[in-house]
Amino acid sequence: MKRIPLYKFFKHKYGPELLVDVVNLNKMKPDIHRTPVYRETFYSLLLITSGSEAVAINDHTATVGRGYVLTSIPGEVWAMCADSKLEALNLIFEEDFLLDFFSDTHFLDHFSYLQADRPSPFLILDDKLNDRLLQLYLDMQREIHRPEQDQHILRAMLYEALMLLNRARFIEDNKKEEGADINVAVNHNQYIDSFRSLVEEHYKEEHGVSFYADRLFITTNYLNKLVRSSLGVSTKQYILGRIMQEACNLLHYTSLSVQDIAAQLHFETATYFTRIFYNYKKQTPLNYRNNAKATGSR
Structure with missing residues (x-):
């Protein structure tokens, strides 16, 4: 591979510019099958709903399943199984979506799981938190697909999701785990x-x-x-x-x-x-x- 494919945010997917989306992982799988190693220009919060397999983000690897959230910062490299069997919802957004409302340019610095020096990109939720976050993702998805979507409501929902993830805990990655053979060289x-x-x-x-x-x-x-x-x-x-x-x-x-x-x-x-x-x-x-x-x- 001469270069790592880069995915940019589709800002006009729904017509007027919208810098937040909730995407079903199944819709991403054709791209993942073609290029299982990739990076993105936006933030991703991938909530796993079923399945179990190894995923790598930068130099961290873990076998993830239901109740895991995979956090990614712009520019980080993902490596997934080309024929991934995971089921998940991916909350993606660009920083400007929040900065249009919050005047604090360091707003995202308040969330440890979105920092470059975080101990791991993998979070684990308890059942109650998982159910609440899943419902929030689904509510956001419905709002996004409304004919007259309200970006203020979506911004409030994104803020709630970010705050809820503060209650999750980091998990140790398993770089040496048997079977977790995804290796990402970019660091x-x-x-x-x-x-x-x-x-x-x-x-x-x-x-x-x-x-x-x-x-x-x-x-x-x-x-x-x-x-x-x-x-x-x-x-x-x-x-x-x-x-x-x-x-x-x-x-x-x-x-x-x-x-x-x-x-x-x-x-x-x-x-x-x-x-x-x-x-x-x-x-x-x-x-x-x-x-x-x-x-x-x-």
Whole structure:
């Protein structure tokens, strides 16, 4: 496989834009049969209603059955049996569906099972919680298929589902379980490697976090979590660090003017570049150049 297939949200499936859906797994099975390893650009909360088999999400594998919820963050890789016999309902949504109502851009950070560093993507429900969540999924499905669906009601239902899943418990995956032979090679380090490669290629002209998140098919919040946990800085700080490293090289080893360096690094003005450089190095670009030449070092 040269690349992992990527599934995007079908925003106009029901006509007007709708960023939430409840999909029967049976409708997904033809695609799963063709490409049992795939990833998505949206959040998934797959509620298993019957069956039992191994499923992998990123580097976690478990044998799942009724009462399990499989949680997936944008960009994570799924690996399922090509001829899956599972029965399930999949609640899928894009972050913007919630952000249109909740002004808190970190709203989803309140749910531990939707975080990059969660202990497992697999949740287990008790019978009472399972029955309640299943009924909620079915109610959402009916609302979605109404001729005059109400997105405010759907948003409230999604919020209720997210809150109910806070009551579920994580289960340990069984990476070494006999029979659980699904292996997913993509992990956090590969995201970081891809991110660093993208920065090396585009840092001069692309300073924003969203560009790199879009290229990796993950959200900016998720990318920032990965970068901070792996590199110890925010995504924005890492990008800025690479830009400033090049600025220092140009100041030290070339005779380019500050204006020319600012233009090469795609800053809007030399004044803005100077302010950013000063905040980063605690000296102006010209002072940095003079000090570097005087000391012969950086």
